[in-house]
Amino acid sequence: MTVLEERPELQQRLRPRRVTPRKRDRSPITWVRRGGLTTLLLALPMILVFAAYSWWPILQAIWMSFQKTNLITYQFVGIDNFIAVLNDPVLGIAVVNTLYFAVLALIFGFPLPILMAVLMSEVRKLKGFYSALAYLPVIVPPVVAVLLWTVFYKASPTGVFNTILGWVGIPPQPWIQDATQAMPSLVLEATWAAAGGSIIIYLAALLAVPPELYDAAEVDGAGIWRKIWHVTLPQLRGVIFVMLILQVIATAQVFLEPYLFTSGGPNNSTVTVLLLIFRYAFEGSLGGKYGQATALSLMLAIFLALASFVYFKVTQKWSTN
Amino acid sequence: MKSPTKVIAIAAAFATVASLAACSTGGSDGKLELRVATFPPGADQAAYDAFAVQEEQFEKENPNIDIIGVEYEWKAPTFTAQLAAGSLPDVFTVPFTDAKTLLENGQLADVTKEVTDLGYADKFNPIILDAVKDADGNIFGFPRQAYALGLQYNRDLFEQAGLDPDSPPTTWEEVREYAKQIAEKTGKAGYATMTKGATGGWQLTAQSVTRGGVMQDGTTSTIDNDGTKATLQYFHDLRWEDNSMGDNFLLDWGGINQEFAAGNIGMYTSGSDLYTALVRDFSLDPAVYGLTTIPVEEGGNVLGGGDIAVIPPTVTDDVKAAAVKWIDWYYMQKLLTEDGAVRDAKALADADQAVGTPVLPVLDEETEAQRLKWIEPYVNVPREQMKGFFDGIVNQTPVGEPKLHTQEIYQILDNVVQAVLTDQNADIDALLAQANKDAQALIDG
Numbered sequence: 001m002t003v004l005e006e007r008p009e010l011q012q013r014l015r016p017r018r019v020t021p022r023k024r025d026r027s028p029i030t031w032v033r034r035g036g037l038t039t040l041l042l043a044l045p046m047i048l049v050f051a052a053y054s055w056w057p058i059l060q061a062i063w064m065s066f067q068k069t070n071l072i073t074y075q076f077v078g079i080d081n082f083i084a085v086l087n088d089p090v091l092g093i094a095v096v097n098t099l100y101f102a103v104l105a106l107i108f109g110f111p112l113p114i115l116m117a118v119l120m121s122e123v124r125k126l127k128g129f130y131s132a133l134a135y136l137p138v139i140v141p142p143v144v145a146v147l148l149w150t151v152f153y154k155a156s157p158t159g160v161f162n163t164i165l166g167w168v169g170i171p172p173q174p175w176i177q178d179a180t181q182a183m184p185s186l187v188l189e190a191t192w193a194a195a196g197g198s199i200i201i202y203l204a205a206l207l208a209v210p211p212e213l214y215d216a217a218e219v220d221g222a223g224i225w226r227k228i229w230h231v232t233l234p235q236l237r238g239v240i241f242v243m244l245i246l247q248v249i250a251t252a253q254v255f256l257e258p259y260l261f262t263s264g265g266p267n268n269s270t271v272t273v274l275l276l277i278f279r280y281a282f283e284g285s286l287g288g289k290y291g292q293a294t295a296l297s298l299m300l301a302i303f304l305a306l307a308s309f310v311y312f313k314v315t316q317k318w319s320t321n
Numbered sequence: 322m323k324s325p326t327k328v329i330a331i332a333a334a335f336a337t338v339a340s341l342a343a344c345s346t347g348g349s350d351g352k353l354e355l356r357v358a359t360f361p362p363g364a365d366q367a368a369y370d371a372f373a374v375q376e377e378q379f380e381k382e383n384p385n386i387d388i389i390g391v392e393y394e395w396k397a398p399t400f401t402a403q404l405a406a407g408s409l410p411d412v413f414t415v416p417f418t419d420a421k422t423l424l425e426n427g428q429l430a431d432v433t434k435e436v437t438d439l440g441y442a443d444k445f446n447p448i449i450l451d452a453v454k455d456a457d458g459n460i461f462g463f464p465r466q467a468y469a470l471g472l473q474y475n476r477d478l479f480e481q482a483g484l485d486p487d488s489p490p491t492t493w494e495e496v497r498e499y500a501k502q503i504a505e506k507t508g509k510a511g512y513a514t515m516t517k518g519a520t521g522g523w524q525l526t527a528q529s530v531t532r533g534g535v536m537q538d539g540t541t542s543t544i545d546n547d548g549t550k551a552t553l554q555y556f557h558d559l560r561w562e563d564n565s566m567g568d569n570f571l572l573d574w575g576g577i578n579q580e581f582a583a584g585n586i587g588m589y590t591s592g593s594d595l596y597t598a599l600v601r602d603f604s605l606d607p608a609v610y611g612l613t614t615i616p617v618e619e620g621g622n623v624l625g626g627g628d629i630a631v632i633p634p635t636v637t638d639d640v641k642a643a644a645v646k647w648i649d650w651y652y653m654q655k656l657l658t659e660d661g662a663v664r665d666a667k668a669l670a671d672a673d674q675a676v677g678t679p680v681l682p683v684l685d686e687e688t689e690a691q692r693l694k695w696i697e698p699y700v701n702v703p704r705e706q707m708k709g710f711f712d713g714i715v716n717q718t719p720v721g722e723p724k725l726h727t728q729e730i731y732q733i734l735d736n737v738v739q740a741v742l743t744d745q746n747a748d749i750d751a752l753l754a755q756a757n758k759d760a761q762a763l764i765d766g
Binding site: 072073089264266281 | 358397398401404405426427428487516517518519567568570573634635728732735736737739740742743744759
């Protein structure tokens, strides 16, 4: 005799029930009763703030990209701004520089946090201390970090990095004073500043890897590197794919480092697309090119949106295997 | 469902809205509020003390106007943001070249009537007044101060290098020798030049002009002239052969002033009126400051510049009238009347602010000579340290900056200067040819 046969009232309670609400259950009144209105009211301040400071300026920017303006009067000019931007010789340089920055950041700055996270997860004691240490550069305000690194990058033989290089016999480098070394110098600082955040995320993701997989790999005779390649990385696949596209979007919009370190120099070697937008709006011919600045912003936004869409479509099959 | 927290929240929201509404009304007891530009961020307190004295004096003579001093620095992003938000001061200053762009874009108020009504429209130096006129001859501002380019030098570094601070260089060759000596004996940059933020092009133009090079001829761009070529070759030689230009080549106006005030630069070219800003905003020790004329070669000239006091076009008529009163009182009267000059000089001197910085007259020569006599008892800048400039400037006639697309062309030239200073193998001729092409495209397009 089963429990259900002995206790018929239990059977009654456990009978299958209809769970989807009937049509008359979904009305505005039930929505309010269920707490929908309170939710909306709670979210309203945030919605208003976002609308005023995020969405409305975006709409304004789209509208401004079709105008010629001095911020006092506005004149509709169709797609003239877009054509002017596309004809600008510096745009080509900016796009190439931005790609260069993104590729360098990808090659050097993307594997590094994964590696660091894997190493840190193997550590027995002081895990918290190492995490804090890794995250410290992220806490430093970006402007302060750049000014600090400007001092480090001083090109004289007595500059901080040049002194350190001197200890191992390498001659002093010009760092940001040289057109070929400027961009890699910027990438170095940007990686240092941003790695901590990624490390923390990967550390958390690593906790979700079942330890039995490592044991199984060990049994099959895998050393540490093969374990990382065959167990850790595939398990982190989802996180890695998302971090990858986030990094690409972020590096495509790099502005702070070129602006503060070199203002786009030497000789336009560190001009990026965002810096070009800034220049259109605020430098050179003052009060002229707000239309072109917003036009370029719009083109960049559309490009990144399309790239993300294609990226997610392509990696859909890979990440959910 | 009335819960205490809900009631408190609603009450707090109401109070916030009410207080916001209260603090947005301006103009207490019927006075007209006039927001005027004062000093850049970083100016010392004494400057503000002097301004407070002058503010009181003006308000006594004009009881209906309430002057509100606003910290102000001419920077394109700040100007743009303030213009868009409508929060520009009602009176502010703009350099000549930028003023031309602004008035062509309709971003300055037309003050032709006010200037002519005040009666001194014809007292202005016509070349200078031309910088603030549009094509139809309407005036858009009050030129308040002009300067010529000069060679700033650090007397202390001169002494350390074994040079006599009272005999500064008079030719470009001497500048080169002195720079080399300073670099060798002290390890600091003997000579430096601005390179970014459109100041690179500005200084390149200034130094080309002294060698007879002109950047524009009517509507033709002439960047690839001999004077500019010689200037760039000079930079190349000092940088790569003598190694006397230090190791930082990304300098704008603020950056180079900072380095100079910190004692890292021996000589550089900039405006003759720089002393005020160097001491007030960059904490330069007045004892180390030296100024002489920029070396001018045969057939060369000196570049001049200046700034003007302007009013945004969006102000109401009574604010505009008040603004013109303030401009006249604060900027103009000290140039025209003994009372004005003495009053201003006294207020500044009492607060240890610079009186007697070398400037060029915006009005005519006799008015300027008279003004100098009036303020003589109050002069407190070390004019003996600027003897080179005062003696030499009488023989130099300043010329204006290029007229067309000035700031954009300066930005193009920034890159040329940066390339020459950071790339030993930079091809000067090719760079100039390309820059000329780009500049001509701007002028034509």
